[in-house]
Amino acid sequence: MRVAVLSDIHSNHFALEACLHYIEKEGINKIIFLGDYVSDCPNPQTTMNLLTQIRKNYETWCIRGNREEYFIRHAQGYADGWVYQANTGNLLYTYENLRSEDLKWFQSLSNKGRVKLEGTKDIILAHGSLVNTRELLYEKAENTNKLLKEIPASYMLCGHTHKQFQYEYEGKQLINPGSVGVPIGCKKSAHMAVLSWEEGMWKMKGVTLPYDFKRLREEFEASEMKEKAYLWMCCILHSIEDGVNYAPTCVKKAYDLAKQELGNADWNHIPPKYWNLAAKHMGLLD
Known part of the structure; x- marks a missing residue:
C-alpha cells in the first residue's frame, strides 16, 4: 500500500501537475494534502480546479493550513489590513481570485x-x-520532541516549514514531505513524499520533481x-529558483528598516520604500 503526501502547494500548479504526473505513473490512488493550497503564485483558480479533479x-x-485560515478570517470581515x-x-490578490465554493471548502x-x-x-x-x-x-x-512524546500514534505528518525530512524521537516518526510549490532545499523543483506500508511500518520516500520553471516565471x-x-x-520567484525561503527574511528586514526610521511599524503596512530597500539589499529585485 502506498500513499502520496503533498503540502504547501501555494498556487504553483506547474509543480502540482508534476506531482500528479508522478502519482499517476506510479499507480498511487491515495493522496494526503496538508494545507496551504493557494497564495504566493499567480492564478490560484487553476490550482483549485486541479484539486477539485484530484478529489474526484x-x-x-485534506486538512487546512494557515493560508486557508487567513482567507476564512478575511471573508468573515477580520481587520487584517491587507x-x-x-x-x-x-x-x-489570491483572495480576490477565489470563488465562494473555494471558501466553503x-x-x-x-x-x-x-x-x-x-x-x-x-x-x-x-x-x-x-x-x-x-x-x-x-x-x-524541543517543541517537536514534546509533541511526539504526547501524540497518541506512532506517525505524524506535518508541513509548513517547506523543508522535507523524516525524524524519529522515542519511537515516534514525524514526516514532512516538503513544499510542492515553494520548497526549501531544491531548485526549480517540487517536493512531495510517498509512504509505503512495508514489514509492519510506514516507510517514507522523499521525492524531488523538476518542472518547467520558465513557464512559471512567464x-x-x-x-x-x-x-x-x-x-x-x-x-x-527567487525562492523557487534558489531553493531558499527569502520571503520571511525580506519581510523582517523591511520591518526593521521601517521601525528604525519611523520609530514604529505595522507588519501589514510596511511602506514600499522599506520593501524596496530590503529587496535590493538581498539582491531580490529583477
Whole structure:
C-alpha cells in the first residue's frame, strides 16, 4: 500500500501537475494534502480546479493550513489590513481570485486529521502542529520532541516549514514531505513524499520533481500579481529558483528598516520604500 503526501502547494500548479504526473505513473490512488493550497503564485483558480479533479479521481484526505485560515478570517470581515504593494498584497490578490465554493471548502476542512487504513498504523495529520497551524516543527527541536512524546500514534505528518525530512524521537516518526510549490532545499523543483506500508511500518520516500520553471516565471510576468504584489513576486520567484525561503527574511528586514526610521511599524503596512530597500539589499529585485 502506498500513499502520496503533498503540502504547501501555494498556487504553483506547474509543480502540482508534476506531482500528479508522478502519482499517476506510479499507480498511487491515495493522496494526503496538508494545507496551504493557494497564495504566493499567480492564478490560484487553476490550482483549485486541479484539486477539485484530484478529489474526484483519488481517495484523498485534506486538512487546512494557515493560508486557508487567513482567507476564512478575511471573508468573515477580520481587520487584517491587507493592501496591495505590501507584504499582504499577494494574499489580497489570491483572495480576490477565489470563488465562494473555494471558501466553503476551506471552511469545511479541519486543521488536523487522522488517517486510518486497514492493516496499517494510524497517521496523525497537521499543517503546523496540532494546536497551531503556524507552529514550526523541525528535527530535534524541543517543541517537536514534546509533541511526539504526547501524540497518541506512532506517525505524524506535518508541513509548513517547506523543508522535507523524516525524524524519529522515542519511537515516534514525524514526516514532512516538503513544499510542492515553494520548497526549501531544491531548485526549480517540487517536493512531495510517498509512504509505503512495508514489514509492519510506514516507510517514507522523499521525492524531488523538476518542472518547467520558465513557464512559471512567464505566468508571474503576465499576471496581475506583477502590478499588485511585485516585491513579493520577486521573493517567491527567487525562492523557487534558489531553493531558499527569502520571503520571511525580506519581510523582517523591511520591518526593521521601517521601525528604525519611523520609530514604529505595522507588519501589514510596511511602506514600499522599506520593501524596496530590503529587496535590493538581498539582491531580490529583477
